[in-house]
Amino acid sequence: MPELPEVETVRxxxxxxxxxxxxxRAEPTGVRTLRRHPDRSVVAPRLVGTTIDGVGRxxxxxxxxxxxxxxxxVHLGMSGQLLVRPSAEERPRHTHVVLGLDDGRDLxxxxxxxxxxxxVTRPSVxxxxxxxxxxxxxxxxxxxxxxxxxxxxxxxxxxxxKSLLMDQGFVxxxxxxxxxxxxxxxxxxxxxxxxxxxxxxxxxxxRSMLAVLDDxxxxxxxxxxxxxxxxxxxxxxQYQLRxxxxxxxGQPCTRCRxxxxxxxxxxxxxxxxxxxxx
DNA sequence: ACGCCCGCCTGTAAGC
DNA sequence: TGCTTACAGGCGGGCG
Numbered sequence: 001m002p003e004l005p006e007v008e009t010v011r012x013x014x015x016x017x018x019x020x021x022x023x024x025r026a027e028p029t030g031v032r033t034l035r036r037h038p039d040r041s042v043v044a045p046r047l048v049g050t051t052i053d054g055v056g057r058x059x060x061x062x063x064x065x066x067x068x069x070x071x072x073x074v075h076l077g078m079s080g081q082l083l084v085r086p087s088a089e090e091r092p093r094h095t096h097v098v099l100g101l102d103d104g105r106d107l108x109x110x111x112x113x114x115x116x117x118x119x120v121t122r123p124s125v126x127x128x129x130x131x132x133x134x135x136x137x138x139x140x141x142x143x144x145x146x147x148x149x150x151x152x153x154x155x156x157x158x159x160x161x162k163s164l165l166m167d168q169g170f171v172x173x174x175x176x177x178x179x180x181x182x183x184x185x186x187x188x189x190x191x192x193x194x195x196x197x198x199x200x201x202x203x204x205x206x207r208s209m210l211a212v213l214d215d216x217x218x219x220x221x222x223x224x225x226x227x228x229x230x231x232x233x234x235x236x237x238q239y240q241l242r243x244x245x246x247x248x249x250g251q252p253c254t255r256c257r258x259x260x261x262x263x264x265x266x267x268x269x270x271x272x273x274x275x276x277x278x
Numbered sequence: 279a280c281g282c283c284c285g286c287c288t289g290t291a292a293g294c
Numbered sequence: 295t296g297c298t299t300a301c302a303g304g305c306g307g308g309c310g
Contacts, residue, residue: 001303032287060304078303081286094288113287159280159309168305176303224302228289266282268303 002076004173004235005216006229007060010082013232014055014064014107016083022051022064022102028118030096032225033111036119046070046120047099058129059136059172070122071130077115079228083108112228136172140213150206154194161197161205162190162265174209177222177246180271182212184245189277190263190270215242222246245271 002010026044034040051067062082066070074082087106091098097109097118109118121130138145138153145153157164164170165179174182183190185208188201197205216222221237222227224247229237239246244254249262253273263270 003304027304077287079303111287112289113303115287157279163281166304230303267284269301 001078001177001224002080002221002229003060003175003178004139004141004213004220005178005219005239006231007057007062007076007173009220009231009237010076011055011057011154012063012083013084014052014062017105018052018064018101018107019054020052022172023047023049023099024102025098025099025100027100028096029098029108030111030118032114033096033116033118033134035117043120046197047072052151056129058133058139058142059168060175061130061136061172063123063130063133065127069126069197070120070169073117073119073130073132074109075117077111077117079113080109080111080116081228081230082232083110083234084232085234094204098191136168137170139172140174140209141217144210147203147206151199151202154197154202154205156258157194159194160191161188161194162270164194171209173213176268176270178212178216178266180246181216181243182208184208184273184277185212187276187278190265190272215239245273247271262264 026047028034028040028043030042034043037043039138053065053067056063060075062074066072084106085106087104094112095108095110101107121132123130129148157201161183164178165174165182186204188205201253216239220231221229222240223236224240248260248271250259253260253276256275258273258275260271261274
């Protein structure tokens with residue numbers, strides 16, 4: 001499922017493949033994908049003729065900067081893919097947006113479960129972050145806040161750690177998979193209240209967050225059994241091979257051999273080592 | 279302020 | 295074998 005490392009991998013792929021290209025055609029057809037646009041007919045004219053200037057990311061959102069000053073914002077949701085394919089190639093099912101580029105290729109948004117979205121907006125600060133993303137918390141890799149600042153943010157929060165890590169208004173980009181991996185790396189239980197951590201524990205959480213996310217980006221993200229996550233080239237990620245708790249219920253902990261457990265946390269599966277994480 | 283549930287979706291896999 | 299059910303989960307909204 002696309003979380004920060006997967007979205008960052010897509011961002012880097014777009015930077016290599018589509019920055020500098022002009023959009024010659026636009027087919028924004030997906031009704032649910034374009035749900036922020038009550039009138040979808042306004043979308044294509046804002047895209048056609050513009051050049052892609054750059055690609056930014058905050059948390060799980062991508063912001064594709066256009067020469068017009070608009071930004072094309074993309075969220076992959078659960079099953080969204082941004083694929084760069086030759087325009088002549090057959091389109092897969094659930095293709096909701098197609099941008100025809102000036103090099104004979106398409107940038108395609110494909111999303112079977114339609115939890116993802118695409119919209120065009122004009123940042124009030126030219127070249128800045130789209131205003132719609134302003135409610136997001138800090139981005140662990142873009143902002144690189146230090147341990148001291150992280151500890152100050154934790155201090156005000158009574159929330160349990162897993163919920164807090166997945167709260168996009170607190171820290172942007174972490175979802176179910178990486179919250180479990182980060183908590184394992186920090187040797188902290190998912191239900192610990194954030195403001196109850198000792199300073200060493202808070203520093204462990206900070207260090208684990210950066211270490212897990214950096215390693216996952218280096219391995220181009222996680223693709224699970226459903227193979228829904230693909231980069232812009234259609235390639236799978238490799239970080240799932242490094243998962244130490246996620247999806248490993250009943251398998252021995254890599255640190256202590258105790259069987260990994262699964263718990264329902266807020267309607268979702270959370271995985272942890274009952275011995276290492278306290 | 280926080281926890282928890284629901285609804286939105288489709289594809290896959292487990293269960294009967 | 296074939297149908298039904300459960301599950302995967304990001305996110306916004308609602309409710310207690």
